[in-house]
Amino acid sequence: MAYWNALRTAQKIRFARLLYRAVAGLRTLTKRPRLAVTKRRGVTFELDLAEGIDLAMYLFAAFEPETYGALRRLVRPGHTVLDIGANSGVHTLPTALLAGENGQVIAFEPTAAAFRRLQRNLALNPLLAGRVTAVQAYLVDVDHSEKTEVPAFYSSWRLERTEAQHPKHFGTLVDATGAVAMTLDSYLDRANVRGVDVIKIDVDGYECKVLRGAERMLRRDRPALIVELCPYALEEQGDSADMLLQLLISHGYAFFDEGTGERLPDDPDRLKALVKPDSSINLVALA
Numbered sequence: 001m002a003y004w005n006a007l008r009t010a011q012k013i014r015f016a017r018l019l020y021r022a023v024a025g026l027r028t029l030t031k032r033p034r035l036a037v038t039k040r041r042g043v044t045f046e047l048d049l050a051e052g053i054d055l056a057m058y059l060f061a062a063f064e065p066e067t068y069g070a071l072r073r074l075v076r077p078g079h080t081v082l083d084i085g086a087n088s089g090v091h092t093l094p095t096a097l098l099a100g101e102n103g104q105v106i107a108f109e110p111t112a113a114a115f116r117r118l119q120r121n122l123a124l125n126p127l128l129a130g131r132v133t134a135v136q137a138y139l140v141d142v143d144h145s146e147k148t149e150v151p152a153f154y155s156s157w158r159l160e161r162t163e164a165q166h167p168k169h170f171g172t173l174v175d176a177t178g179a180v181a182m183t184l185d186s187y188l189d190r191a192n193v194r195g196v197d198v199i200k201i202d203v204d205g206y207e208c209k210v211l212r213g214a215e216r217m218l219r220r221d222r223p224a225l226i227v228e229l230c231p232y233a234l235e236e237q238g239d240s241a242d243m244l245l246q247l248l249i250s251h252g253y254a255f256f257d258e259g260t261g262e263r264l265p266d267d268p269d270r271l272k273a274l275v276k277p278d279s280s281i282n283l284v285a286l287a
Helices: 002-006 009-029 052-060 065-074 092-099 112-123 184-190 207-212 215-221 231-236 241-250 268-272
Strands: 035-040 043-048 080-084 104-108 132-135 137-139 152-156 172-175 180-182 198-201 224-229 254-257 281-286
Touching (some): 065 198, 080 092, 112 152, 184 215, 207 215, 207 241, 224 241, 241 268
Parallel strands (some): 080 104
Antiparallel strands (some): 224 281
């Protein structure tokens, strides 16, 4: 795992494409479809093996295993957990297991294709589906009274080469038809959610906007956070790694290594130095 984490994003994608070609070739020889329904970590998934996230689940029983490990450390039965950037539910559903019968997971995913796949995976797990609220929305920093143009988001990492992939993380833009824009604070108020325990947030550069729209909740609940730090993606959305880190520091958060739990420095420059060029890391932030 240390070797894998040392690779840049582009290197990981190239390796994943090699794995995909091997898996796809074997399944073609054995006349099996690219879609695979299989059980991983106690959850039944329908996996599209041409999607990078799904292939990781299929081969290694986890996408971002260190994130899953951090969720196992942080989530307790009865907790309310937010999965922001849920994609097809590869973290949502295992987290619902961790939260138990009295817990709940609220999964936010804006893109139409990933949201349909999330709903499909919930349907395959009826005992867990009752613990999960799936919301097709993108979280912003300011509520708008007027309808705003719906953007496209990166929620697909196709392992077949396609056009218009991001030059650094190789994601493909996917439309978010049907999604609504809202702040997290306004959603929690309308849904009468009065306590948030853990948040996993991975939204490819929109992290500052999501957290600025959650100021009341952060002050009130001080939840544990697992948050992606991707400097170039934040800059593409008009923010920066410094802004994200200072926002969390202003709320009294300290930073920890996602894999080891080791305390990390609070200094933004030292934290940014942990991120390889054109890549990202996930941080655990505890208030």
